[in-house]
Amino acid sequence: MRVGFAAQTLTVPPGTPMGGYAFREGTATGTLDPLRVSAITWSDGVRRFGLALIDAICVNADLTQAARAAVSGVDLLWVAASHTHAGPETGCVPGGTATPPDWLATLSTAVADTIAAARRAETGASGLVHSGPLHGVGAVRSHYAGEPRVPLDVVEIVSEGRRAGVLVVLPVHPTVLPSENLLVSADLTGAVRRALADRLGPGTWIAVAAGAAGDISTRRTRQGQDASELDRLGALVADRCLELLDKAAAPAPETGSTDSSAPRVGWADGSAPGIGGASDGSAPGIGWASGGSAPGIGWAADGDLDWRSRRVTLEPKPPVDANALIAAAEDGIRAASDPIAARIAEGNLDGARMAAVVAPPEIEAEVAAVRIGDLLLAGLPGEPFLSAAEDLRLANRAREEQQGCPRAVVVLGYTNAYPGYLPPAAAYGSATYEVLASAAAPGSAELITRTVADLFAALTPPP
Known part of the structure; x- marks a missing residue:
């Protein structure tokens, strides 16, 4: 397996309309910290998968299509947004809309250039998935109850005997800066990148992706809404990443809340359901190998990639x-x-x-899954709730018990299309922001989750 990484700065001129807060007044006045387009490529010698991560509020379907048309040398491309609320407005409307033409051209070109650079940087690499709970950063933002704890996934890439890079998947809205802020910033995503770069040094690349964060934010954990608070929360995430990278996994899950409107906890300290090891935590995780096998579960140099995708049509929410x-x-x-x-x-x-905005008569979205060795990567559109990721992990664990084939599940949100918020059906009885702002009818989240589970089941097992 060969893995490559590249990144470039995304320039946002003063005067640019900013996305994320519907009732924000004013346009960008300057830059607090630079935005970025990052790309990771995986190649098994036959096919290549590319993941592009954009510091933007959302990725609409037309941007995904334009980026795919601009990219060469990649058989499958995913485009995901960090969901920063301090970046350019790229057409973040519940149900999806057209990306502004200037940003459609700029971002699709940037993705193509960054993917090309990642391809050129590919080297033989192995990898492991490390997962565990993150405390004190994210919590359900529309409720008082519940511990501020979310699952954190760190995909570690090792090449030539050293750590080459890490992909962090953080299911927390990157919204520390307030709606009054008019400085461009990658917000929490950028803070995590900076803190990890300080800790891991210049020889390790850092990518940060948004997970299933529809109902999770820093509202109940942040102590301010400025640059110093970004540094504090970024350091918390980075330090936890280092703990997971240095710590053996433990397989025993714990049972969490059954409240469908709150995140259902299904991970023990140091592991997520489906990431196994000995009961003493001696196995560091699940991953892949570029030759032979890596600690945990891996694949040989000729190990393969596999993927599936499906377009789904969601019903609009009734008026x-x-x-x-x-x-x-x-x-x-x-x-x-x-x-x-x-x-x-x-x-x-x-x-x-x-809620006064009329939803389109049909909401189209792409649902996708990739297998990289024993890593199952889900790409969910829009803003899925954390419970969607937990449902997928639990379904995977049940399949593991039947088939005896342990796999890690990592879930990305904000990927390839933007149908808006996707609350679980039971949450529609509450008048919370996410439910009110959603364009999709009850049952949409469950349809997407079932679709991903079906795609996971259809993926070929690793050799």
């Missing part, structure tokens, strides 16, 4: 009485008893205002 929702949300703001309650109520008001 609602937006005026009544706005009035109820305004009542919630007046009744708020503390700053967190007020912020939740303000978010619900924003969602109620967005």
Whole structure:
């Protein structure tokens, strides 16, 4: 297996409309920290898979199509957004829309250039997946209850006997900076990259992708909304990544909440369901090998890639009485008893205002899965809730028990299309921001999750 990486800076001129906050006033006035387009390629000698990560609010289907048309030498390309709310507006509308023409051209060209550079940088590489809980950074943003804990995945790439790079998948909205901010920034994603780069040194590349973060943010964990708070939270994530990289995995999961509107915890300290090892934690994870086998589970030099994708059509959410929702949300703001309650109520008001937007009659989305050795990578469109990733991990674990074939599951959100928020069906009974702002009907999240599970089952087993 050969793996390559490249990155380039994404320039955003002053005066650019910024994405992420529907009611933000003003345009970009400067740059706090630079945005980036990153690319990772995997090649098994027969086929090549490319993953492009863009510091933008979202990736619409037309941008994915344009990038695929611009890229050469790659058999499959995924394009995913970091979901920074301090980058350019790329057409983040519930249900999806057209990407602004200038950004469509700029981003598709940047993806093509970065993928080409990653291809040129490919070397023989092995890899491992390290997973475990991250405390104190992300929590369900529309609820008071629940420990601030989310699953963190770190894919480690090793080449020529040394750590070449890491791909971090973080299921937390990268929204530390407030809506009043007019400085371009990769926000939490950039802070994690910087903190990891400081710790791992110049010889290791860093990529950070957004996971299933639809209902998870820093609202209940952040102590401020400025650059110093970005540094603090970025350091927490980076230090936990180092712990996972240096720590053996333990297979025993723990049972979490059954509340469908909160993240269901299914990971033990040092491992996620489906990532195995001895009961004493002696196996470091699941991965792949460029020759022979890596610690854990791997593949030989001629090991293969496999992938599946499917387009799904989601029904729009039925029309609602937006005026009544706005009035109820305004009542919630007046009744708020503390700053967190007020912020939740303000978010619900924003969602109620967005509920007045008429959804398209049909919402198209691409659902995709890739197997890289014993790593199963899911690419989910839009903003899936954390429970979607946990459902996929649990389904994979059940399949493991039947087939005796352990695999790691890593789930990306914001990938290849933007249908908007995808709450679980049970959450539609609450008037929270994510439900109010969603364009998709109840059951959409479950349809996407079932589709990914079917795609996982259809992937060929590794040699």
